[in-house]
Amino acid sequence: AAKHDGGSNCLRYTAGMAGAVAGSAALGAELRQAIARGELFLEYQPIVALDDGRPIGVEALVRWAHPVRGVVAPIEFIPVAERTGLIVPLGDWVLREACRQLAAWSAEHGSPVASVNVNVSARQLTDASFPDRVVAALDTAGVAPDRLTIEITETTAVGLGDAVAHLEVLRRLGVRIALDDFGTDQSSLTLLQDLPVDEIKLDRSFLQRAGSGRREAMPAAVLALARAVGLEVVAEGVEVQQQADRLTALGYRAAQGYHFARPLSADAAGRLLSGTAVAGV
Numbered sequence: 219a220a221k222h223d224g225g226s227n228c229l230r231y232t233a234g235m236a237g238a239v240a241g242s243a244a245l246g247a248e249l250r251q252a253i254a255r256g257e258l259f260l261e262y263q264p265i266v267a268l269d270d271g272r273p274i275g276v277e278a279l280v281r282w283a284h285p286v287r288g289v290v291a292p293i294e295f296i297p298v299a300e301r302t303g304l305i306v307p308l309g310d311w312v313l314r315e316a317c318r319q320l321a322a323w324s325a326e327h328g329s330p331v332a333s334v335n336v337n338v339s340a341r342q343l344t345d346a347s348f349p350d351r352v353v354a355a356l357d358t359a360g361v362a363p364d365r366l367t368i369e370i371t372e373t374t375a376v377g378l379g380d381a382v383a384h385l386e387v388l389r390r391l392g393v394r395i396a397l398d399d400f401g402t403d404q405s406s407l408t409l410l411q412d413l414p415v416d417e418i419k420l421d422r423s424f425l426q427r428a429g430s431g432r433r434e435a436m437p438a439a440v441l442a443l444a445r446a447v448g449l450e451v452v453a454e455g456v457e458v459q460q461q462a463d464r465l466t467a468l469g470y471r472a473a474q475g476y477h478f479a480r481p482l483s484a485d486a487a488g489r490l491l492s493g494t495a496v497a498g499v
């Protein structure tokens with residue numbers, strides 16, 4: 219039965235892939251125009267303190283308001299952008315926009331609101347211009363470096379190259395570095411040992427209930443590891459109260475997920491950050 223199910227999943231997946239691949243050449247050409255046409259936008263998902271649910275920061279997540287396809291998710295166009303090299307200008311736009319928005323929230327609400335996390339791909343991180351681009355985005359917006367966290371994935375950092383040097387430059391300036399989706403790659407521990415990082419984000423797969431006893435032991439183990447090496451941890455993908463309770467009981471202090479808030483428009487996130495709206499929307 220398992221084999222049969224696997225087979226049908228494979229078929230569906232293959233059919234979906236074929237559609238995605240057929241569309242990707244067209245998507246690549248259009249993506250080139252998307253930035254100039256102002257079709258990209260960011261949503262912001264709050265990162266909250268587990269003790270009282272207050273937002274302590276946001277993660278910027280890019281979307282593409284395609285004129286025909288509607289809103290396209292990053293999973294569909296980030297890989298295309300990575301293959302074509304468009305990720306460099308696209309990522310630069312994301313950095314600038316996230317910093318600009320953070321400054322705008324601070325101006326609107328009269329107080330500095332938290333911090334912003336920005337996802338960065340390998341191609342961007344290893345690009346010679348990366349440190350300068352980050353500094354320019356911060357300077358243009360007038361945002362202090364310690365209000366920005368760069369999220370890199372474990373795969374981003376594989377094949378390191380100049381990645382470590384670039385991260386070190388930024389970190390010396392005060393920019394924070396987070397290792398995203400932690401625990402999903404084979405090289406997690408080596409990277410944790412070798413990369414200059416401040417924080418890890420526990421991958422959401424470790425919170426799923428239908429797991430083995432071993433899977434259920436992972437959040438505690440990762441927290442112990444993080445403490446041993448002096449890093450902060452954010453748990454990703456908290457969807458229900460029970461998960462939040464369990465993380466709190468284990469000693470986690472920060473989390474992110476649909477249970478607290480979905481990715482929000484800039485306006486909605488600004489209201490949440492300024493305390494004029496409550497989480498849970």
Ligand code: C2E
Pocket residue numbers: 263278279280291292293296309312337338339369398399422454455456457474475476477481
């Ligand atoms: P990520 O960086 O791990 O971001 C978290 C993803 O999980 C987001 O998906 C978010 O909407 C989703 N999520 C948040 N809470 C929950 C939850 O409780 N349950 C579930 N099932 N999902 C949750 P999204 O926005 O579709 O982004 C997917 C991925 O695309 C991101 O994963 C990141 O790797 C990439 N991405 C997004 N924006 C950017 C960007 O500006 N640049 C780059 N290079 N990659 C980006």
Ligand code: MG
Pocket residue numbers: 277337369398
């Ligand atoms: Mg992320």
Ligand code: MG
Pocket residue numbers: 398399419454
């Ligand atoms: Mg993640």
Ligand code: MG
Pocket residue numbers: 398399
């Ligand atoms: Mg991810």
